[in-house]
Amino acid sequence: MAEATATAPSTEESATTDDSGVKVLARETLVLNERSMGWITNRIAGIVENKQPAYWWFLFIPAALIALLGVGFGLSYQVSTGVGVWGNNNTAMWGWPIVNFVFWIGIGHAGTLISAILFLTRQNWRTSINRAAEAMTIFAVMCAGIFPAFHVGRVWFAWFLAPVPNHMAVWQNFKSALLWDVFAVSTYFTISLIFWFLGMVPDLATIRDRAKPGIRKAIYGIFSLGWRGGNRQWRHYEMAYMILAGISTPLVLSVHTVVSFDFATSVVPGWHTTIFPPYFVAGAIFGGFAMVLTLMIPCRSIYGLHDVITMKHIDNMAKIIALTGTIVGYAYLMELFVAWYSGQKYEFDAFMMRLADGPKTSSYYAMMFCNVISPQIFWFKAMRQNLVVVMIVCMFVNVGMWFERYVIIVTTLPRMFLPAEWGNYFPSFTDWVLFIGTIGMFISLFLLFLRFLPCINIAEVKWTRKNAHAHKDPLSDKVKGYVTEEQVRSGEVA
């Protein structure tokens, strides 16, 4: 960031050079109560070093059991018996496995958005949430990967997806959106892992330096690669961080674009539309932010992180949810409009079956309510500041985004061109077991992350403190003529 931000002077700096007595709104502080660097280290490294609170065990034991039974048992049963144990049938050949795949991969996108796009746009508030969001990305992509890998039917042939020379002398079809997806998702996972790990190196060194000599110090020592915090390291490190942010930004947009190509490059009515890529990307960010909040709000109160994850952070994320939710709503309405306006009979009928006379109309309305209506409450600041409301809306969004993929796949495939071959879709018991299993897996992996790795970027939070850099903050000496938002609202100053 050293070099990166130097080239982009913030607007506040130029605004306050004016000494004419014009009142300037203070920049919101990101670390409350003027916490020292030592306090930040102690509080965040302490989460890893101290005994976990009872909450951790209450959540971890059931989550781990569910993961073990759901994913372990579900997959064993599926592999040993065959894909027939799923609800997939001749018409709805994609069913829940692909619904869940798109759901989880979408969840992951917020992590990359926060760490890459918000970094490039100099949104310093991302520093206290990016680590957890990136971890969430990794775990969500792991959950996602299970479904297509096993959906190929015979999982021991999943290596056919990789372009390796084989005894059949056949190669993958590189014109297929499904192969593009293999490349996109595996690249996404790899790059996210590199980004996450590199970002963690200085913080792992912090934990290494605090640990007593022993196994623990050795393990953190190995993973922190011998980091010394020298500026001759930082300057390359900062450049690498910026490059990774720069390549992750188009990557994250490409991943969900390619996922949407799985649908959009087909000729299925309701799927064959050009709005799919932007609509999927907006939906992914939307669902991912909701999941970040779902995880971070409890984490913040359990571990007492109120001074680094402030209401400002939650407020910003709620605004992004309102924005992306509205974009998604626009996409839903535009789909309907184009279905009618294009005069395409099958397209129009596909949407009529979602809306009025199909087998699963209620899921369409559930999706509409959860994704479009419920986030509109975030237009009100009081609602964005109310953690109960924020949690409830985020839960709606989590559910709604799952329903979106359900609507796209399960209401469309069983009702295509020929009424004679129409069918319906019902998930099987194994579908349920596997999906709930991945939820357990996601939660238990996240809890293990909280337990063993620094869940907040210690170095970057220190970076956002006041006067943390070679030159003093331009605002710090100008307390006069410098007002807070509260003063303006209470009418204390005009």
Added chain:
Amino acid sequence: MSNELKRVYGYLAEFDNPQDLAHAAEQIRDAGFKRWDVHSPYAIHGMDAAMGLGRSRLPWFVFGGGVLGLTTGFLLAYVTQVIIYPTVVQAKPVNIHTTPAFFPPMFELTILFSGFTTLFVLLALMGLPRLNHPFFAARQAHKATDDGLLIVIEARDPLFSKEETRPFLEKLGGKNIELVEDAI
């Protein structure tokens, strides 16, 4: 302990705030020292200029990695689809004009190779992983990842002197000055 041989690594000094640290770094730079470093728990803005360090060379390597990835992606798709085993599907031609259909894998491999280049070249430029380093012999080394703003002038520097470097650091405002000695 008494007859253990030790090698002087350098002098370490702590500074109160980033502004003093940067000021001291400028003075050390101007005095002509070459083998020294500033250790801090986070990347400090403006420290590269204060230390007289240029822009990192990393982007050039990453550009090369990206180009290699793009080429790999194109060749992988083109050679397998057009040359080795022409696959006629989706009404697409089997010649150079089919390339647009290969754009997604080409793009993804560009990113993948750039990412790996970033990781490995970064580690090479930083000289990591290196688990032992004489810097860790300093009693205050742990501050560099907690709340200390440190400057280390190494004994390898031609201008280093066991007698004169300490007062020099004191003059710059350095506190808790420590002679770092590494066991051989």
